[in-house]
Amino acid sequence: MTDAVPGFDVTTFTHGERTHEVYRAGVGPAVIVIHEMPGLHPGVTAFGQRLVDAGFRVYLPSLFGRPGQPFAGREMRRSLWQVCVSREFVLLADRTNPVVTWLRALAAQAHAECGGPGVGAVGMCFTGGFALAMAVEPAVLAPVLSQPGLPVPLTARKRAALGLDPADLASVKTRAAGGLCLLGLRFSGDRGSPPERFATLRREFGDAFEAIEIDSSPGNPHGIPRGAHSVLTEDLVDTPGHPTRAALDRVIAFLAERLAPQPSQPDPPPA
Numbered sequence: 001m002t003d004a005v006p007g008f009d010v011t012t013f014t015h016g017e018r019t020h021e022v023y024r025a026g027v028g029p030a031v032i033v034i035h036e037m038p039g040l041h042p043g044v045t046a047f048g049q050r051l052v053d054a055g056f057r058v059y060l061p062s063l064f065g066r067p068g069q070p071f072a073g074r075e076m077r078r079s080l081w082q083v084c085v086s087r088e089f090v091l092l093a094d095r096t097n098p099v100v101t102w103l104r105a106l107a108a109q110a111h112a113e114c115g116g117p118g119v120g121a122v123g124m125c126f127t128g129g130f131a132l133a134m135a136v137e138p139a140v141l142a143p144v145l146s147q148p149g150l151p152v153p154l155t156a157r158k159r160a161a162l163g164l165d166p167a168d169l170a171s172v173k174t175r176a177a178g179g180l181c182l183l184g185l186r187f188s189g190d191r192g193s194p195p196e197r198f199a200t201l202r203r204e205f206g207d208a209f210e211a212i213e214i215d216s217s218p219g220n221p222h223g224i225p226r227g228a229h230s231v232l233t234e235d236l237v238d239t240p241g242h243p244t245r246a247a248l249d250r251v252i253a254f255l256a257e258r259l260a261p262q263p264s265q266p267d268p269p270p271a
Helices: 042-053 073-084 099-114 125-134 156-160 166-177 195-208 243-259
Strands: 009-015 018-025 030-034 057-061 119-124 140-146 182-187 209-214
Touching (some): 018 042, 018 099, 030 042, 030 099, 030 243, 042 057, 099 119, 119 125, 119 243, 125 166, 140 243, 156 195, 166 195, 182 243, 195 209
Parallel strands (some): 030 057, 030 119, 140 182, 182 209
Antiparallel strands (some): 009 018, 018 057
């Protein structure tokens, strides 16, 4: 185990020219948690531990930042610079991020290691849409998009964009028509993950897309600030009855529903 991410073992995964550290723990169906900015901070690893406790084998790839460092401005600036100079990421273009190819390969390996019907993928903020793009990989059965933030929503077109190549969008839509389901989370007042993006997901995926939009408007009954952004980490209020806790519980239930072992079919009667 490692001090940077307590409770998780660290290894590396290489696909093509790309290699990243991956932290793993737990037993059960595989779930890949793709961290938000600034990296594998304690809020992300705590979420990963919740999934381990719920009966999943959790994979935490470290894509940028320093694992174990706090959610802080200095770390945010460091990670943003790292992302800006990397060829694995695009911030402004409405296309699939190159690192997703690596993440799809990780999902295929995790499925081979863990078995079961498939793999879950949870993306957050900067990586929120990566979970959707990963669903091109057939092993991914439970994509969760938590406050998807790319492309950076600087224009009306970018606010509605999904950060997905047209061919990838068509592939995921075909899978959704065949039974794939998606789950999305955001705060209603979050400008970093705007409502137009969820409107696009509803239009493209219809009933296959389940949206949880938590009220963060002024005067909302739970006192959630308008600037709330990170549903599953920094802005989670871990109190039964709070809407962020309800969202967390729904994520865990969604993963369990989609990744539960399928009942074996009885042998057909002899002819």
